[in-house]
Amino acid sequence: MQTNFTAEQLADPGVARANEILRSCVHCGFCTATCPSYQVLGDELDSPRGRIYLIKDMLEAGRPADAKTVKHIDRCLSCLACMSTCPSGVHYMHLIDHARAHVEKTYKRPLFDRLLRWTLAKIVPYPGRFRLAMLGAKIAKPFARLLPDARLRAMISMAPKEIPPVSRNDDPQTFPAMGERRYRVALQIGCAQRALNTDINDATIRLLRRLGCDVVIPKNLGCCGALTHHMGREGESHDQAARNIRAYLGEGELDAIVINTSGCGTTVKDYGHMFRNDPMAVEAAKVSGLTCDISEFLQRIGLPEGAPKDLRVAYHAACSLQHGQQVKTAPKDLLKRVGFTVVEPADSHLCCGSAGTYNLLQPEISAELKRRKIATLEAKVPQVIAAGNIGCMIQIGSGTGVPVVHTVELLDWATGGPKPRALADLP
Structure with a gap:
């Protein structure tokens, strides 16, 4: 794609990177x-190609964003399926983030x-505040249909039962570590996840x-900055990321950050670019x-075979894992290794509609994507659905009666840990 940025515009590192991507x-x-x-x-403007044209026009003109451009940028899930598909290696993630x-x-x-x-920016990244907000939403749930805005109704409806x-x-x-120590790793404990599913x-x-790791929970660790980063709030996201970088490196030598x-994970792996x-x-860059x-690390260090489980597991590939990080086979291979029967839904490359805060800010589009995803998962007649991202788990779990658990819960169970609570009713 031909671009026409001025030398003055290209002096801005963000514009210079956008120019590389556009070209x-x-x-x-x-x-x-x-x-x-x-x-x-x-709508062509609700495709990556259409948004690329809108972003190019906006940035080349050096003008403020207008309502039309904002509408179509806001409708992007940042699922990054386009990056898996693109034969030219267009780094759409960096472009949409800059936009x-x-x-x-x-x-x-x-x-x-x-x-x-x-x-959302002041509540979701903070587990204590998020817990209070969920409690309020739980109380307000019977009255959700009376709210005038679909986004407010979506927020209330997402309140968990417990x-x-x-x-x-x-x-x-x-x-x-239990037994001989083989590795020393830090664990990113998440923010919303700490409130939704411990x-x-x-x-x-x-x-x-059990696999010989000292597991470090660093001091002063907080939100990775993903939520605010994808809302365009660069100052907040970089402050959160910088705090975590200091927290990780303050713990001395680590073999991995899991x-x-x-x-x-997609955001933390991009810290090197964010702080370039x-x-x-x-x-x-070191972080x-x-x-x-977790699936990459387990595959790297080796996971023992588990006691075979007569359980049919539908694996849902989170977009941030399969497209954002290009981790496609490790979770499925691990589940098979420990004895589960693994099935995949049709169109597994498509998003479930969660996408961070997307299901709260774009509830109509999100609901349709959720309906489609659940239909393809249930068509496989699974006993359990596994996923590697809390947002996907909440999104899918809110529309199906099939238990939804994290992949690591199944791997833990199959190799000596307790049965996941979500599967208590299964034999």
């Missing part, structure tokens, strides 16, 4: 075949939109310890280089 696009349109929002809406930051700086949203986004008690395993500490970190810690919520022009560039998904 790598050849207009082929392969991305439209795998874009979930285009599949639902059928969102430009929108945040130059576009004045309607007051209610601003308040809604501010509220809010788990705080897990002290998430406090800063080191869990020693079993995931508990299972991860148990499994890693992450069990793939939305966080920052005094913390070297430290950020990114150490980071791996």
